[in-house]
Amino acid sequence: MIGFHGLNNSYMFEDEQIGTYRPKIEEIINRTPKDHKDEDQEDSDAVSLKGRIVTNLIGHITNDLAIGKKIKSGELRKRLKEPKWKVPDCFYTEDIDMGDFTMKLLGSKENPNTERVILQLHGGGYMGAVRNAYYVFAGLYNEVSEGCCVLTPDYRVAPEHPYPAALLDAVASYKWLLDKGWFGSQIILAGDSAGGGLAMCLTMYLRDHKMPMPAGIVAMSPWTDLTASGESYETNYEKDPLFGNTKDSLIYVNDYPGEHDRMDPYISPLFGSFKGFPPMLIQAGSIEMLLSDSVDAAAKARSQGVKVRLSVYEGMFHVFQMGYLNIPESKRAWCEIKKFLQIVKEEE
Numbered sequence: 001m002i003g004f005h006g007l008n009n010s011y012m013f014e015d016e017q018i019g020t021y022r023p024k025i026e027e028i029i030n031r032t033p034k035d036h037k038d039e040d041q042e043d044s045d046a047v048s049l050k051g052r053i054v055t056n057l058i059g060h061i062t063n064d065l066a067i068g069k070k071i072k073s074g075e076l077r078k079r080l081k082e083p084k085w086k087v088p089d090c091f092y093t094e095d096i097d098m099g100d101f102t103m104k105l106l107g108s109k110e111n112p113n114t115e116r117v118i119l120q121l122h123g124g125g126y127m128g129a130v131r132n133a134y135y136v137f138a139g140l141y142n143e144v145s146e147g148c149c150v151l152t153p154d155y156r157v158a159p160e161h162p163y164p165a166a167l168l169d170a171v172a173s174y175k176w177l178l179d180k181g182w183f184g185s186q187i188i189l190a191g192d193s194a195g196g197g198l199a200m201c202l203t204m205y206l207r208d209h210k211m212p213m214p215a216g217i218v219a220m221s222p223w224t225d226l227t228a229s230g231e232s233y234e235t236n237y238e239k240d241p242l243f244g245n246t247k248d249s250l251i252y253v254n255d256y257p258g259e260h261d262r263m264d265p266y267i268s269p270l271f272g273s274f275k276g277f278p279p280m281l282i283q284a285g286s287i288e289m290l291l292s293d294s295v296d297a298a299a300k301a302r303s304q305g306v307k308v309r310l311s312v313y314e315g316m317f318h319v320f321q322m323g324y325l326n327i328p329e330s331k332r333a334w335c336e337i338k339k340f341l342q343i344v345k346e347e348e
Contacts, residue, residue, distance in 0.1 A: 047315030048328040055287075055317055059241030072243055074250035077128035085132045091139060098176070101169050103153040106138040113147035116186050116215070116345070119173060120152045121202070123193030123319060125223070126166055126256035130154040133322060140324065141190060144338035151177065162258035163267055170202045184212025185348070188341065192319045193290075196222025200269035200297070207276050216344040217280040218337055221290055221319045222297065224270040226262045228252055230292020239287040242318045251289065274301035279347070280308045281340040283333050285316030311336060
């Protein structure tokens with residue numbers, strides 16, 4: 001079980017089991033410096049003990065074990081079979097059939113917040129379908145937004161459905177919310193990795209087609225440059241525990257663009273214009289290879305007049321928010337998201 005504490009409620013979510021491998025905890029601890037500070041420290045420039053252990057554990061699995069290649073390439077994610085997600089008693093869910101894809105709407109049974117709605121676009125390198133972890137994310141987004149409904153589309157992915165399938169499904173999901181009576185100014189876009197980049201691509205599409213714009217964007221480690229041209233692809237090559245030390249990972253070998261130019265802004269939003277964008281919160285880990293995707297996108301957006309908060313968490317890996325509330329850095333990131341949503345609401 002994964003415990004969620006400290007963000008208004010103390011709900012428990014069922015966690016999926018993936019395999020039976022259990023590393024020797026002594027191996028992980030021995031890789032961790034002994035001169036660490038308290039794990040709940042507020043010093044954002046230091047890495048917590050739990051954060052170090054999780055980072056080293058990921059690196060051990062992806063670099064030292066045979067399964068690591070399948071994780072980095074996205075093959076494991078592509079083939080992952082999970083049991084149906086067990087909905088916590090505090091929520092209700094509704095499955096929505098869109099024809100080409102499906103969506104799941106999660107909401108609070110008691111005291112729902114009807115002022116806003118969150119459209120969550122999942123990660124997975126445009127190659128992996130939605131996972132149970134993203135319904136846990138939906139629950140957390142519900143909590144930090146004080147009860148907003150969260151819509152999570154299981155958009156089409158490559159190689160069966162290359163570009164523009166994911167973007168078209170994201171647009172269809174947004175239109176569905178508009179058709180249900182939501183205004184653009186009531187919609188928050190949220191996404192991690194490919195989903196974070198897709199949220200930006202969607203916003204560019206909405207602007208270019210003169211559609212209602214969202215109120216804000218939350219992007220966790222967004223994949224904004226599918227050409228992998230950023231500085232951190234080199235500087236963090238040996239540091240990144242998830243994608244590092246190989247050119248065979250899905251960030252280099254990916255079927256999503258197909259025959260299209262990877263610099264197309266609807267594929268790599270870094271190469272597009274951010275003019276007219278709503279406020280954005282961009283979070284990234286300092287040791288991930290995709291760090292430049294966040295830093296460069298934030299810098300470009302700021303230069304074009306967009307309100308952007310960029311938070312780089314020291315020693316953290318790609319989408320470290322998957323630690324939920326179990327590691328201090330992830331908990332701090334979710335608290336920051338809560339604050340961002342409050343600020344966006346206050347600045348209406």
